[in-house]
Amino acid sequence: MKRTMLITGASAGLGAALGREYAQRGWNLVLLARREDRLTALAAELHAAHGTQSRVIAADLFSETAVPDLMQALDGIQIDGLINNAGYGHPGTFLASDWEDHRRFNHLMSVVPVELTRALLPGMVDRGFGRVMQVASLAGHMPGSKGHTLYAAVKAYLIKFSESLNAEMDGTGVHVSALCPGFVLTEFHDVNGTRDGINSLPDFMVMDADICAKLAADALEANKAVFISGRVNRFLARLNRWAPWLGRKVMNSGSGRYRKTD
Ligand SMILES: NC(=O)c1ccc[n+]([C@@H]2O[C@H](COP(=O)([O-])OP(=O)(O)OC[C@H]3O[C@@H](n4cnc5c(N)ncnc54)[C@H](OP(=O)(O)O)[C@@H]3O)[C@@H](O)[C@H]2O)c1
Numbered sequence: 001m002k003r004t005m006l007i008t009g010a011s012a013g014l015g016a017a018l019g020r021e022y023a024q025r026g027w028n029l030v031l032l033a034r035r036e037d038r039l040t041a042l043a044a045e046l047h048a049a050h051g052t053q054s055r056v057i058a059a060d061l062f063s064e065t066a067v068p069d070l071m072q073a074l075d076g077i078q079i080d081g082l083i084n085n086a087g088y089g090h091p092g093t094f095l096a097s098d099w100e101d102h103r104r105f106n107h108l109m110s111v112v113p114v115e116l117t118r119a120l121l122p123g124m125v126d127r128g129f130g131r132v133m134q135v136a137s138l139a140g141h142m143p144g145s146k147g148h149t150l151y152a153a154v155k156a157y158l159i160k161f162s163e164s165l166n167a168e169m170d171g172t173g174v175h176v177s178a179l180c181p182g183f184v185l186t187e188f189h190d191v192n193g194t195r196d197g198i199n200s201l202p203d204f205m206v207m208d209a210d211i212c213a214k215l216a217a218d219a220l221e222a223n224k225a226v227f228i229s230g231r232v233n234r235f236l237a238r239l240n241r242w243a244p245w246l247g248r249k250v251m252n253s254g255s256g257r258y259r260k261t262d
Helices: 013-024 036-050 068-072 099-127 150-166 195-199 209-221 231-242 243-256
Strands: 004-008 030-031 054-058 080-084 130-135 176-179 184-185 206-208 226-228
Touching: 004 013, 004 099, 013 030, 013 036, 013 080, 013 209, 030 036, 030 130, 036 054, 054 068, 068 099, 099 130, 099 150, 099 176, 130 150, 130 209, 150 176, 150 226, 176 209, 184 209, 206 209, 209 226, 226 231, 231 243
Parallel strands: 004 030, 004 080, 030 054, 080 130, 130 176, 176 226, 184 206
Antiparallel strands: none
């Protein structure tokens, strides 16, 4: 019997690429995002290409009741794998947005992934098999800098959460991994208005979403607690550990190019 992977934010970018990757690996899918037409098109594409059975769930994870609503919508479907991927970068400085914007951001980026993991993990442990990926970011390893103020903070939170959970799941058959990509070609930078900055980066700084998805699935299979995709990104994270003052300098000098800082 095929296993089923639930992917949040599957209507675009990394989430859609991860859907394609897991369909190729023989999984069925539950695809969740707000844009139902995109999810339905992806489900049809993957059914034609691999015979994948997908359940499409159109939902807004900003909702306070998103996780209980989703558990109800799953209607007993057995979930063997979870990828908490839905996300965005909220532009501007901390004081440029009101609390409601920050509250919604925190909810989608940190509360929902942890709450959904808490809801689905017991079943995986009972069955002795599970795969859980938190899509974090290289930003969670680097110093915070001006603009998109809470982004690095929520990604660091997901990295630490994954590390602890990976240790707790040792011997249960459940693998847990935090994926930490650097720049990936997706709609992320259109949504937060930084496309021009990203387009000006050298090619070696930007990864294709399909390549990132394959590396991420391999890392989850290998049960790597924290996986930074790409050699350049791993070097940057290491550089920051060895010389935090240099990491801060790099981040503060470059952040205006790929972050909205006003
Ligand atoms: N691209 C990068 O350079 C990069 C680097 C590091 C980490 N990441 C992380 O990778 C993840 C995926 O981002 P991406 O680059 O693939 O961006 P993307 O192309 O903009 O995709 C974001 C996905 O999240 C979904 N989403 C956003 N808000 C949602 C909400 N309220 N409810 C439900 N779904 C929602 C979007 O679907 P709908 O709009 O249809 O709801 C979309 O499917 C994010 O967590 C991001 O922080 C990205």
